[in-house]
Amino acid sequence: MNHIIFLGDSYTWGEGLELFIEKDKWIKQRKKISNYDDLIKVKDEESETFREQNRFASIVAKHFEMVEVVNRKNGGSLSDNFKLLEHFEKKTGMSSVNAIIVQLSHFYRTPIHLTSNCKCTFCKTLPDYPISSIIHDIVENNSNDFNKNMILNSFKKTEIDVEFMDWFWKWVNWIERFCYDLLEFKLKKYEDMGIPVLFIDSWDVEDSYVHTRKYIVDRIIPLIGDDGKLYKKWVDFEKSFDGTFCINDYFKNTNNHHPSLRTHQYIAKSIIKKLEEIL
Secondary structure, eight states, X not given: OOEEEEEOSHHHHTTTGGGGOOSHHHHHHTTSOOSHHHHTTTOOHHHHHHHXXXXXXXXXXXXXXXXXXXXXSSOOOHHHHHHHHHHHHHHTOSXXXXXXXXXXXXXXXXXXXXXXXXXXXXXXXXXXXXXXXXXXXXXXXXXXXXXXXXXHXXXXXXXXXXXXXXXXXXXHHHHHHHHHHHHHHHHHHHHTTTOOEEEEOOSSGGGOOTTTOHHHHTTBOOEEOTTSOEESSHHHHHHTSSXXXXXXXXXXXXXXXXXXXXXXXXXXXXXXXXXXXHO
């Protein structure tokens, strides 16, 4: 049994695809706010099967008669992706893996110490505390004072002043570089085993690495737009669609901005095209 590993977040997991089921339950659900927290309350076996079978990972794996490996939990950060890779390698080994596809997400989702298993005092007090929350608690006036004090104590600081903020943003930038250096280091290990590694650009404009990091640039999958053109940047790929890109384009009341059923099919077609060139 051969595998393709897909690393990513809710876009890879297939959030919201069940809203395209043509049955009364889901047609009614389209008229309501339908993000993950809403959908998890009404999920059933049919909806889970539909989501898993229609996300781009499954479409690609089925085309190559392989099995997709996707995080069972919705969402995802770099640390979640590291954990999935390490778990699969330990449990199954990598000899059956034919490719690793990485859908880049938002860097700020990463926990402060790059792992959800950190046992330091800070991480035990605030488990799974992502960098986005640190930035929020430091920068926002309505932040949680307990969290803010924990952060300051962690950095051996007593107050937030101009000097601290200058240092803080330098620290965030350093952590970001380190995270992607670590990602590259870990993935090169699998490339040395003969496993191709490919990337899908981040949906977040600020986190688009197409033109900034050579390791990723060289491995970016060009996405086939609705106009038939190829796009390396997600934002350009999205603009090529005329009102059919995200779930909210179809069902306005859902307020769900994840890729639509049709968009998953286009992403799958793009990955298949690239894999056929290298496998």
